[in-house]
Amino acid sequence: MTVPLTDTVPPSTVEQLTGVLLGPEFRHEHGFWQRLISTEPFRRPAGGTPEERLELAYDRLRILNHCLDSGARLASDPRALAALHAWLGPVDPALTTVAGIHYNLFLGTLLDHGCVGRRDLSDYLTMRRIGTYLCTEVAHGNNAAAMETTATYDRERDGFVLHTPNAGAQKFMPNTSPAGGAKSGLVAARLVADGGDHGVRLFLVPLTDDVRPLPGIRVRRLPARMGSPVDHCLTSFDRLFVERDALLGPGEPGDVQAEFRTGPGDRRRRFLTSIGRVTPGRISMSACAAGSARATLAVAVRYGGHRVISGTRGAPPVPVEAHRTHHGPLASAMATVFAMSLLSRRAQERWEACTDEVGRSEAAGLVDVAKAWITWRAREVIVESRERCGAQALLENNGMTELVTGVEGAITAEGDNIALYAKAAADMLFAAVPGGDDGPDRDQRPGDLADPRFLGRLLASVQDIWFARARERVLRTPDADADADALGRWNAASGPALRGVEAYAYRQAAEAYAEARAALPEGAARDRLGELERLFAVEWVARNSGDLLARGxxxxxxxxxxxxxxxxxxxxxxxxxxxxxxxxxxxxxxxADWPIAGPGYADAYDDPRGRWHDSPANAR
Known part of the structure; x- marks a missing residue:
C-alpha cells in the first residue's frame, strides 16, 4: 500500500534526491512527461524497419500534440521543452528530434518574431503541417557570413525569389521529406533588394504536401545516419517565388522600408534573432543527454543486481555488482550523472534569470559550455553503462543501442561541441584574472580532502592554471603583423584554453553540487549527495594532482x-x-520494456517450443 504524502509525512531519501536532480517542482514540471511515456502509444515496439520507426515517431508526435493544452505554450516555455527532451530522449530519439525541431526551432522562432495575432498558426498548432528549420548549408554550416542561399526581392510581384546557386548552398539535414505529412520550413537566406545585401533573414515557406515536395523545391534524402531514423535531407530552391509576407521581420505588412532597413548592427541583431532558439535548443540537448545517461545508468545498476555469477573457490554465486571492477565504474558514473543533471539545471536557471543583455550573454555562455560538457560526459556514461551490461546491451530490445548512437547527435546538434568550447575559450581567455597561475585572491591555505570547500578551491585553481598557461603562450607568440598572427596566437593558446574551459565546467558542476547539498536538511539524502559530490571532485583533482602539487x-x-x-x-x-x-x-x-532492467531478463529469450516446456521426462 502506498502512503500518500501529507504535511506530516516527510519526503523519503529517494524523493529528496529526485528533487535535487529535477528541481523542487519536479512533479509539476516533469509529471506530464513521466505519465505520457508510460502510456501504450509510447511503449517500446518490437523491431521494425527504419522507415516504420520513422513513421512511428511522427505518429507519436501527433499523439503528443493532441495531449497538450497548447503547442504554443510548450514552444514558449524552455523548461517544458527541456523536460520533453529529458523524458522522450530515452524512449524515442527520432521523436525527440522532430519534436524539438517543430516546437523549439520552428514554432518558437515564429513566436519570438511576434507572429501571434499577425499570422494564422493553426496549421502548425494542430499539426496539419509539421514545421522544420533550414539554416545549415552543406559547405558553410551556420556561417552566416558565407551563406549563399538568396531571397531576391521582386518589386513588381512584391515578393521574393528563393534560389540555391550551387551544390554547397543546399540546406543540410533538415527533416524536409514528406514523411510524417505536409511540412513547412523557416528558411535562412540572404535578402537581396535593390542591388543591396540586407543580411540573412528567415522566410516561412511551404515545402511539401503529404506526398511530394512542392514545385520549385528539391528534396533528397541523405544517407542513413547513425542512430535514430530521422528523415534528414538536402533541400534546394530553384527560383521559387514566395509572397512578401513569407519574410519574418519587425515591419508591418507593406512597409518595405521598415523590413529592409539595415542600420549599424542591424544585420547581426537580426541574424541573432533568427537563430535565437539555439540557446533553448542547447538547454534541451543538455537535458536530453542527462536524461539518456540516467536511463542507461539505471538499467546498468539494476542489471548488476540481477546478473549472478559463480563465486570464487566454491563460494555461493554472487551478483556481478558485488565486484569492485563492476560497481566502481558505475559509482563514478553516478557521481557524473548527478553533476550533469545539476549543471543542466544551473545553466538553465542562470539563463532564465537574466533580463539585461550583458547578463544574458554571460548566461548563454554557461549554457554553451554546459551543453558541450554534459553531452560529452553523457557519451562516457552511456558507453560505460552499456559495457557493464555485456553483449545483451548490444541488442536493440534492451534499449541502450539507440542511446549510444543518439548521444552522438546531441554532441553535434545545436552547435558542435568543440566549436562551443573554442568560443568560450576565446571569450574567457583574457577575461580570466591576470597576475599569476592562481589569481590574486585565490585562497592558498592547506585543507582537508574531506572538506568540499577545499576541493572547490582546488577545482578553481585548476581553471586558473590552464588559462594562465594559455595567456603565457599568447604572450610568447610574435605579433609583428597582428592580423596575420591572430590565427597563430590562437593556435598557440587554444590547447590549454580548451582545458581551461573544461575545468570551468567541472568547477560550475561542483558549485551546483555544493548549492544543492546546502539546500537539503540534515539526513540521509544530504549524506548521499555529499558522497557523490566528494567523489566527483576527488576524481577531477586526482587527474590534475601533478599541477596542483607543483604549485604547492x-x-x-x-x-x-x-x-x-x-x-x-x-x-x-x-x-x-x-x-x-x-x-x-x-x-x-x-x-519493463527493457528486459535486462528486470530480474526475469532471461525470459525475454525463452523459446516457447523448447523441450524444457515439455514434461521432465521428455526434457531429458
Missing part, C-alpha cells in the same frame, strides 16, 4: 591520499547505488 596547492601526502579517498567514496556510493538510481524517477513501464 596539494602536499605529497595528499596526492598519495587521493587514491584511498576515491576508493572509500566509491564504496560508499556503490552501497546506495540502487537507491540513487531510483531517484531518477523512471517509470516502471519504461523499464
Amino acid at each position: 596547492l596539494l602536499s605529497g601526502d595528499q596526492v598519495d591520499a587521493l587514491a584511498e579517498s576515491r576508493e572509500e567514496l566509491i564504496a560508499a556510493v556503490a552501497t546506495h547505488a540502487r537507491e540513487l538510481a531510483d531517484s531518477f524517477a523512471l517509470p516502471e513501464e519504461l523499464l
Whole structure:
C-alpha cells in the first residue's frame, strides 16, 4: 500500500534526491512527461524497419500534440521543452528530434518574431503541417557570413525569389521529406533588394504536401545516419517565388522600408534573432543527454543486481555488482550523472534569470559550455553503462543501442561541441584574472580532502592554471603583423584554453553540487549527495594532482591520499547505488520494456517450443 504524502509525512531519501536532480517542482514540471511515456502509444515496439520507426515517431508526435493544452505554450516555455527532451530522449530519439525541431526551432522562432495575432498558426498548432528549420548549408554550416542561399526581392510581384546557386548552398539535414505529412520550413537566406545585401533573414515557406515536395523545391534524402531514423535531407530552391509576407521581420505588412532597413548592427541583431532558439535548443540537448545517461545508468545498476555469477573457490554465486571492477565504474558514473543533471539545471536557471543583455550573454555562455560538457560526459556514461551490461546491451530490445548512437547527435546538434568550447575559450581567455597561475585572491591555505570547500578551491585553481598557461603562450607568440598572427596566437593558446574551459565546467558542476547539498536538511539524502559530490571532485583533482602539487596547492601526502579517498567514496556510493538510481524517477513501464532492467531478463529469450516446456521426462 502506498502512503500518500501529507504535511506530516516527510519526503523519503529517494524523493529528496529526485528533487535535487529535477528541481523542487519536479512533479509539476516533469509529471506530464513521466505519465505520457508510460502510456501504450509510447511503449517500446518490437523491431521494425527504419522507415516504420520513422513513421512511428511522427505518429507519436501527433499523439503528443493532441495531449497538450497548447503547442504554443510548450514552444514558449524552455523548461517544458527541456523536460520533453529529458523524458522522450530515452524512449524515442527520432521523436525527440522532430519534436524539438517543430516546437523549439520552428514554432518558437515564429513566436519570438511576434507572429501571434499577425499570422494564422493553426496549421502548425494542430499539426496539419509539421514545421522544420533550414539554416545549415552543406559547405558553410551556420556561417552566416558565407551563406549563399538568396531571397531576391521582386518589386513588381512584391515578393521574393528563393534560389540555391550551387551544390554547397543546399540546406543540410533538415527533416524536409514528406514523411510524417505536409511540412513547412523557416528558411535562412540572404535578402537581396535593390542591388543591396540586407543580411540573412528567415522566410516561412511551404515545402511539401503529404506526398511530394512542392514545385520549385528539391528534396533528397541523405544517407542513413547513425542512430535514430530521422528523415534528414538536402533541400534546394530553384527560383521559387514566395509572397512578401513569407519574410519574418519587425515591419508591418507593406512597409518595405521598415523590413529592409539595415542600420549599424542591424544585420547581426537580426541574424541573432533568427537563430535565437539555439540557446533553448542547447538547454534541451543538455537535458536530453542527462536524461539518456540516467536511463542507461539505471538499467546498468539494476542489471548488476540481477546478473549472478559463480563465486570464487566454491563460494555461493554472487551478483556481478558485488565486484569492485563492476560497481566502481558505475559509482563514478553516478557521481557524473548527478553533476550533469545539476549543471543542466544551473545553466538553465542562470539563463532564465537574466533580463539585461550583458547578463544574458554571460548566461548563454554557461549554457554553451554546459551543453558541450554534459553531452560529452553523457557519451562516457552511456558507453560505460552499456559495457557493464555485456553483449545483451548490444541488442536493440534492451534499449541502450539507440542511446549510444543518439548521444552522438546531441554532441553535434545545436552547435558542435568543440566549436562551443573554442568560443568560450576565446571569450574567457583574457577575461580570466591576470597576475599569476592562481589569481590574486585565490585562497592558498592547506585543507582537508574531506572538506568540499577545499576541493572547490582546488577545482578553481585548476581553471586558473590552464588559462594562465594559455595567456603565457599568447604572450610568447610574435605579433609583428597582428592580423596575420591572430590565427597563430590562437593556435598557440587554444590547447590549454580548451582545458581551461573544461575545468570551468567541472568547477560550475561542483558549485551546483555544493548549492544543492546546502539546500537539503540534515539526513540521509544530504549524506548521499555529499558522497557523490566528494567523489566527483576527488576524481577531477586526482587527474590534475601533478599541477596542483607543483604549485604547492596539494602536499605529497595528499596526492598519495587521493587514491584511498576515491576508493572509500566509491564504496560508499556503490552501497546506495540502487537507491540513487531510483531517484531518477523512471517509470516502471519504461523499464519493463527493457528486459535486462528486470530480474526475469532471461525470459525475454525463452523459446516457447523448447523441450524444457515439455514434461521432465521428455526434457531429458
